[in-house]
Amino acid sequence: MNKTLRFLAVPTLALGALALSGSPALAADHSYQSTLGQINGSSASGTVTVDVTGNQAHAVLKVSGLAATFMDAPYPHVQHIHGGAQGACPAPSADKDGDGVISTTEGAPGYGGIVTTLSTSGDTSPAAGLDLKVAGQGASYTVDRTFEVNAETKAALEAGTAVVVVHGLDPATLSAAGQAAKSDLVPSLPLAATSPALCGTLKAGQMTMPVGGAETGITAGTAGPDAGALALGGGLVLAAAVGGAYVVRRRSARSAA
Amino acid sequence: MPGSTASSSPPAAPAPSPADAAPAAPAAAEPDVLSRSEPVTLEIPAIGLTTGLIKLGLRDNGSLEVPEDKGNGAPASWYNGSPTPGERGPSVVLGHVNALGGHKGVFADLRQLRPGSDIIVLRADGSSAVFSMDHAAQYSKDGFPTLEVYGNTPGSELRLVTCDGYDPSTGRFNDNYVIYAKLKT
Numbered sequence: 001m002n003k004t005l006r007f008l009a010v011p012t013l014a015l016g017a018l019a020l021s022g023s024p025a026l027a028a029d030h031s032y033q034s035t036l037g038q039i040n041g042s043s044a045s046g047t048v049t050v051d052v053t054g055n056q057a058h059a060v061l062k063v064s065g066l067a068a069t070f071m072d073a074p075y076p077h078v079q080h081i082h083g084g085a086q087g088a089c090p091a092p093s094a095d096k097d098g099d100g101v102i103s104t105t106e107g108a109p110g111y112g113g114i115v116t117t118l119s120t121s122g123d124t125s126p127a128a129g130l131d132l133k134v135a136g137q138g139a140s141y142t143v144d145r146t147f148e149v150n151a152e153t154k155a156a157l158e159a160g161t162a163v164v165v166v167h168g169l170d171p172a173t174l175s176a177a178g179q180a181a182k183s184d185l186v187p188s189l190p191l192a193a194t195s196p197a198l199c200g201t202l203k204a205g206q207m208t209m210p211v212g213g214a215e216t217g218i219t220a221g222t223a224g225p226d227a228g229a230l231a232l233g234g235g236l237v238l239a240a241a242v243g244g245a246y247v248v249r250r251r252s253a254r255s256a257a
Numbered sequence: 258m259p260g261s262t263a264s265s266s267p268p269a270a271p272a273p274s275p276a277d278a279a280p281a282a283p284a285a286a287e288p289d290v291l292s293r294s295e296p297v298t299l300e301i302p303a304i305g306l307t308t309g310l311i312k313l314g315l316r317d318n319g320s321l322e323v324p325e326d327k328g329n330g331a332p333a334s335w336y337n338g339s340p341t342p343g344e345r346g347p348s349v350v351l352g353h354v355n356a357l358g359g360h361k362g363v364f365a366d367l368r369q370l371r372p373g374s375d376i377i378v379l380r381a382d383g384s385s386a387v388f389s390m391d392h393a394a395q396y397s398k399d400g401f402p403t404l405e406v407y408g409n410t411p412g413s414e415l416r417l418v419t420c421d422g423y424d425p426s427t428g429r430f431n432d433n434y435v436i437y438a439k440l441k442t
Binding site: 033035047049203205206207208209210211212213214215216217218 | 315318319320321323326336338339340345346347349351352353354355356357362364396398401403404406407408409410418419420421423429430433
């Protein structure tokens with residue numbers, strides 16, 4: 001107890017700041033997540049989280065295994081949040097014209113139109129939906145964006161009809177008919193370029209997701225026999241840290257009771 | 258010392274309370290779960306572990322708060338932003354692998370658990386949630402797959418998280434070891 005009191009004698013400012021750090025202050029109003037599944041045999045995989053706080057959305061999209069190159073350059077993958085339909089990814093039966101490829105249009109009855117473009121920079125509105133310059137690049141990448149969420153996207157998220165779709169297939173994996181076909185969206189491009197490769201419906205998270213793992217090992221720096229002496233020895237930062245932890249623990253204990 | 262003995266013996270034979278007892282046949286594929294009740298004690302008979310569970314949240318940077326070791330070991334903790342054990346979703350429980358002074362931490366023996374091992378959580382409403390270990394995985398803290406560990410689950414699941422990957426050159430633990438368990442129904 002003596003030790004504890006000494007730690008608490010640390011300047012109020014530092015303690016106040018640290019005490020704040022114990023609460024989930026930055027928790028989003030709503031958190032959504034999805035594990036993306038492959039479409040059209042792309043053999044890609046991915047995850048996406050969307051945290052909405054007020055009118056701001058923080059989206060993190062991680063993908064891998066997508067088509068890597070297109071005409072000797074990194075393959076551009078346009079990617080969006082779709083909405084306003086059934087909130088569903090297309091089944092193979094969605095391939096109405098039987099060319100072996102579910103085009104973006106053929107998938108639309110399930111996932112709807114574009115409500116947000118998950119661009120790598122700049123505009124996130126539907127208007128940027130087919131801008132290859134701000135598309136994801138190559139086989140594997142992460143897009144981490146914070147943007148103002150529009151009404152359509154917010155409504156789709158809350159209704160459970162928001163669907164993330166990443167487009168762009170390796171033409172070599174398509175049927176002959178599919179390879180010969182033109183894009184239903186941009187006729188100057190091949191069908192492969194705009195067809196869905198990954199798809200997943202955004203669902204409300206069952207928890208406020210922590211960042212990363214947990215520091216569940218006592219490191220040598222704090223576990224050593226000298227740790228106590230060091231803290232008492234006065235390094236202000238270390239002492240403040242211990243004091244902060246104490247305050248946090250007390251608060252947790254109180255709220256638990 | 259490990260697993261700082263908490264509330265010693267639980268109330269005898271608590272009755273599991275099936276949460277949604279009434280609507281027996283809602284849409285398929287949603288396994289039955291228990292109603293919300295905060296956890297009190299964790300028991301893992303296979304490694305002789307009984308520990309109290311404290312309740313902790315997130316730090317300012319969004320990472321998990323961990324139990325503080327004040328010199329006599331620390332109990333395990335339940336992340337109070339995750340579902341309670343037995344509710345639908347992954348309930349997250351943390352424990353140190355080691356303790357001050359070179360002692361074992363409350364979760365030092367998690368590696369001995371095998372798929373099928375029982376993990377029992379006694380809850381504030383007197384019921385218990387009994388989980389069965391499914392699998393375990395070791396992840397680098399640099400590449401921790403948050404969605405896999407913390408992401409939605411169809412039924413009630415449990416995640417026991419501790420450290421691994423001790424690096425003698427830095428004195429740090431580079432990895433997390435995670436046990437995945439599912440509620441027995």
